[in-house]
Amino acid sequence: MNDIPKDAQRGRLGFLLMLVLVALGSVLILFPAFLPKSSFNAVGEDGAVELLQLAFLIISAAIYFATAGHAGRLKPIFIALGLGAICAAIGEYEKPLEAIIDPIETEWIQLPILVIIGYLFIRHAKPLARFMGFASRRPTSGFLAAAVILAYVFGEAFGSKNFWEESLGTGYDERIPVIVKSYLELLACYFIFVATVGFCLPITKRTAPKELPPSP
Numbered sequence: 164m165n166d167i168p169k170d171a172q173r174g175r176l177g178f179l180l181m182l183v184l185v186a187l188g189s190v191l192i193l194f195p196a197f198l199p200k201s202s203f204n205a206v207g208e209d210g211a212v213e214l215l216q217l218a219f220l221i222i223s224a225a226i227y228f229a230t231a232g233h234a235g236r237l238k239p240i241f242i243a244l245g246l247g248a249i250c251a252a253i254g255e256y257e258k259p260l261e262a263i264i265d266p267i268e269t270e271w272i273q274l275p276i277l278v279i280i281g282y283l284f285i286r287h288a289k290p291l292a293r294f295m296g297f298a299s300r301r302p303t304s305g306f307l308a309a310a311v312i313l314a315y316v317f318g319e320a321f322g323s324k325n326f327w328e329e330s331l332g333t334g335y336d337e338r339i340p341v342i343v344k345s346y347l348e349l350l351a352c353y354f355i356f357v358a359t360v361g362f363c364l365p366i367t368k369r370t371a372p373k374e375l376p377p378s379p
Contacts, residue, residue, distance in 0.1 A: 192349055212345045216255045219352040223359040224248035230363040240294045241363070243283040248355070250276045255348070303361025310354035318347040 192215075227245030231238045250273050253260060257269045284291050298304050320326055322344025327335050 192346065192353060210345075212349050213255065216349050216352040217252055219349075219356040220248050220252035220255060223356050224252065226359050226363050230366050234366050236290050237294050237297075237366070239283045239287040240290050241366075243280045244359075244362075246276050246280050246283075248359070250280070251352075251355075255352070298362060301361050301365075303358045306354040306361070307358035310351040310358065313347050313351040313354065318344050318351065321347060 224245045227241050227248060231241040231245065234241045253269050253273055253276075261267070261269055298307075322340045324337070324340050327340055331339075
């Protein structure tokens with residue numbers, strides 16, 4: 164007989180999955196830098212770095228929406244998280260999208276989405292609290308927190324021209340802040356994807372985690 168409890172086996176498999184995701188992410192994040200010199204690997208709205216950011220966010224949104232059908236009372240929360248990923252993807256691809264939908268601005272699309280997300284959170288406060296309790300027990304919550312810090316703290320600081328002027332003087336290459344900020348945002352988007360997998364994987368199992376309420 165196997166002396167390892169089933170919960171421990173699941174935890175071990177989840178840990179191995181996270182190791183695989185981190186290893187895969189390390190390759191994907193560095194991948195654009197080794198592409199042949201072309202406009203595609205340039206850091207910009209149409210570059211590989213930005214497209215990878217967009218891909219991670221769209222895939223995360225798709226996973227949240229697919230998981231919502233299995234989440235029981237937590238369904239509105241997963242829908243809200245999926246909408247949040249869509250909203251972030253719109254923000255990442257802002258300029259090319261505005262060129263397509265001109266004269267409409269992306270903020271006009273994001274604002275209604277944010278209103279819907281706020282409504283879902285307020286309307287379903289108890290499921291939100293249950294999800295927060297569930298998420299706090301998942302190791303991948305740290306990836307989500309790290310993504311926020313990378314995007315809104317380190318990204319803004321290390322992507323600032325003032326930071327590089329103070330560090331290297333006025334003769335620095337002006338592409339440096341853009342490159343650093345883009346790669347930090349790419350890492351943040353990948354962490355969001357890893358957190359998404361960590362939140363959604365237990366929901367899709369036949370046996371729901373104990374901390375989740377049964378489906379109505």
